[in-house]
Amino acid sequence: MTTVQTANQHITLKTKASYGLGALGKDFACSIIYIFLMYYYTDVVGLSAAFVGGLFLVARIIDAFTDPLMGMIVDNTRSKFGKFRPWILIGTLVNSAVLLMVFKAHNFEGTTAYVYAAVTYILWGVTYTIMDIPYWSMIPALSSQRQEREHLVVWPRIFASIAWTLMGTYGLYCVGLLGDGNEGRGFFYLCIGIVISFIASALITFFQVKEKIEITVSSEKFSADDVKKIIIGNDQLKSLIGFVLSFNIAIQLIGGFAIYYFTYAIGKEELFPMFSLVAGIAEFSGIFLYPWISQVVDRRIMWPLACGFPILCCIVLFASSVISPKSAILVGIAGAALKFGNGLFNGLSTVMLADVVDYGEQKTGLRSESIIFSVQTMLVKGAGALAGFFIGFGLTMIGYVPNEVQSAETIVGLKVLMILVPAILVLLSAVIYKKTYRLDERFKHTGATRTA
Numbered sequence: 001m002t003t004v005q006t007a008n009q010h011i012t013l014k015t016k017a018s019y020g021l022g023a024l025g026k027d028f029a030c031s032i033i034y035i036f037l038m039y040y041y042t043d044v045v046g047l048s049a050a051f052v053g054g055l056f057l058v059a060r061i062i063d064a065f066t067d068p069l070m071g072m073i074v075d076n077t078r079s080k081f082g083k084f085r086p087w088i089l090i091g092t093l094v095n096s097a098v099l100l101m102v103f104k105a106h107n108f109e110g111t112t113a114y115v116y117a118a119v120t121y122i123l124w125g126v127t128y129t130i131m132d133i134p135y136w137s138m139i140p141a142l143s144s145q146r147q148e149r150e151h152l153v154v155w156p157r158i159f160a161s162i163a164w165t166l167m168g169t170y171g172l173y174c175v176g177l178l179g180d181g182n183e184g185r186g187f188f189y190l191c192i193g194i195v196i197s198f199i200a201s202a203l204i205t206f207f208q209v210k211e212k213i214e215i216t217v218s219s220e221k222f223s224a225d226d227v228k229k230i231i232i233g234n235d236q237l238k239s240l241i242g243f244v245l246s247f248n249i250a251i252q253l254i255g256g257f258a259i260y261y262f263t264y265a266i267g268k269e270e271l272f273p274m275f276s277l278v279a280g281i282a283e284f285s286g287i288f289l290y291p292w293i294s295q296v297v298d299r300r301i302m303w304p305l306a307c308g309f310p311i312l313c314c315i316v317l318f319a320s321s322v323i324s325p326k327s328a329i330l331v332g333i334a335g336a337a338l339k340f341g342n343g344l345f346n347g348l349s350t351v352m353l354a355d356v357v358d359y360g361e362q363k364t365g366l367r368s369e370s371i372i373f374s375v376q377t378m379l380v381k382g383a384g385a386l387a388g389f390f391i392g393f394g395l396t397m398i399g400y401v402p403n404e405v406q407s408a409e410t411i412v413g414l415k416v417l418m419i420l421v422p423a424i425l426v427l428l429s430a431v432i433y434k435k436t437y438r439l440d441e442r443f444k445h446t447g448a449t450r451t452a
Contacts, residue, residue, distance in 0.1 A: 009143045011152050015209055019142075020155025022088070022135060022205030025198035027163035029099055030128065032194060034252065034384050035168055036175075036187070037102070037121075038391055039259055043402045044183045045105045045113055053392020055118055059125045060385030063378055067129050068231065071374030074134045082211045083370070084134040084141070091131025092202035096195040098123045103191045106184030125381055129374075131202070137373040140354045141211040150291045153350040157287040161343065165280020168255075169273045230371050234360040239436035241375060243303065243429040244349050248383035249390075250310060250425035251342050256391045257418040264406045265414040268326045279335035286343020293344065294351075302348055303437070307430040309341025314423035321415055350376070355439045390417070 038056075041047045070087075077083035101120045108116045143149055171190070179186020231237060262271040286309075294302060313334045320330035357372045398413025400406065406414070 009145045009148055011143050011148050015142070016152055016155045018204050018208030019138070019152065020159045021201045022159075022209070023156035023201075024159040024163055025194070025201030026092075026131065026135065027160040028167065028194045029095065029198045030132075030380075031164045031167040032171065032187075032191065033099075033102070033124065035164070035255060036171055038256060038388055040103065040183075040187055041105070041117060042395075044187065045117065046109075047114060047117060049392040049395040049400065051114065051392070052117075053389040053394075053396075055121060056385040056388030056392070058118075059122045060378075060382045062122060063125050063129065063381050063385075066126050067133065067374040067378040067381075068371055070129045070133050071137070071371035074137060074370035081206075082141075084138045084211065085206050085209070087134040088131050089202055089206045091127060091129070091134070092198055095124065095127040095131055096198050098127045099195060099198075100188070100191050103184075103187045106187075128381070132380075133370055133374045135205070136350070136353075136376050137370040138209065138211065139350065139373075140357045142209075144358075146351065146355070147291075149354050150294055150347070150351050153347050154287055154291055157290075157343070157346045157350070158284060160346070161280060161283045161287055161339075165277065165283070168276030168280060172273070229364055230360060230366050231375070233364045234356060234372075236359050236437065236439050237356050237372065237375060239432065239438075240349070240352055240356060241379060242436065243432040244379050245383055245386075246425045246432065247307065247310075247345060247429040248379060249386050250422035250429070251338070251345075252383050252387035253390060253422045253425070254310070254313070254338060254418060256387050257394075257414065260395065260400065261414050261418040262331075264400075265411045265418070266321075266325050271326070271328065271331050274328060275331050275335040277335075278332040279339035282336035283339035283343040283346075286340040287347055288343075290344055290347035294348070302344065303433045304430045306341045306344035306348060307426050307433075309337045309344070310426045311423050313338035313341075314419045314426075317419050318415075321419075352437075352439065359439055390421070 038049075038052055041052045042049050074083055074087055077086065079086050098120065102117075102124050105113055105117045105120065139149060139152060142152060174190050175183055175186035177186070178189035258275060259272050262275065263269040297305065316330055316334040316337060320327055320334065324330060353373060353376055360366070360372060394413070394417045398417070399410045400414075401410075
């Protein structure tokens with residue numbers, strides 16, 4: 001395999017914007033899943049929280065096999081549109097159809113509802129993979145220069161942040177408005193709007209973003225043994241999996257418990273959309289400032305810096321629960337700290353994966369953007385699944401009862417799950433990074449042409 005790099009590695013503004021817009025619809029489609037699906041299943045469909053948590057975990061175990069397989073399929077793709085764009089379009093169309101199916105579960109009852117939810121949710125995870133892996137895999141193929149990559153990743157992360165912020169802030173309001181009191185119908189109608197934006201943004205990326213680093217390949221394609229070598233033989237990929245997964249689980253635990261925490265533990269449901277709005281603005285700021293921060297802050301302390309903000313969030317939430325539980329100011333500060341750190345995390349982790357692609361090529365002789373970036377998709381979904389599993393079983397263990405006043409023990413349990421557990425996981429992430437990762441300033445991408 002020969003990697004041919006074009007002389008002009010600069011990524012134009014048009015390409016950045018078009019690539020970024022692809023994340024807008026894509027993240028509308030996944031944010032409704034990660035923010036509201038647990039609530040939809042437990043409080044609208046009527047499924048048990050323990051079952052939902054188990055379902056999320058089982059689906060991600062399946063993804064552990066299908067995600068790298070999809071990465072191999074993408075890397076073996078040869079077409080006049082490149083190897084990434086065809087799958088972005090195909091995956092978007094298929095996943096859109098499945099998303100609509102997921103939010104029809106409220107039309108079923110009893111055992112049928114459980115079976116329907118399980119089948120459609122697993123299908124959602126598999127079909128989202130078809131689109132998400134090639135989307136993120138394009139980054140190393142658009143430029144080999146780290147600075148160009150750092151400025152590129154700002155765009156999809158900003159549009160993704162916009163999608164998550166709008167969904168977290170106005171999602172339930174739209175559900176109520178569209179459903180006119182029927183939440184099940186409201187969720188389905190909201191999904192129709194999401195699907196329209198999803199397909200439109202995918203079309204923009206498909207037609208406007210093209211690979212710059214061309215790969216001239218022989219007839220030999222990646223095999224299952226190659227996939228194993230690429231993943232297992234890359235020690236820095238394993239390091240990244242450790243600290244990214246623990247960080248992501250922590251963030252998603254806070255996001256998943258927030259609606260229960262503010263509604264039942266604090267007793268002020270309207271704090272949830274306010275928390276989400278302030279957090280979204282802060283995340284937008286963190287992503288936007290990331291390229292400039294990365295130029296003045298040593299790469300070795302960027303990750304610990306990103307970890308410090310969610311820990312600050314947990315400290316503020318704890319102080320708020322003791323001093324002034326219903327203080328909108330303290331809740332806003334907590335949300336801002338959480339998502340500013342997450343904004344830095346989003347930019348940094350994507351650039352790190354691109355570095356891991358380059359490192360893996362140097363170490364194993366095999367270059368695979370899609371197989372390596374399939375790990376990112378697997379990590380996001382895996383973190384969501386593990387967080388969902390912990391949320392489902394956590395709610396069950398502390399005696400949570402939907403749509404009822406909670407006991408004092410349940411309220412204490414909500415505070416522990418919302419504040420203490422995520423803080424420990426973020427601290428673990430910083431420790432793993434410190435002990436195992438070495439592709440910061442110690443690893444320089446040479447940009448040399450490589451033949452394998």
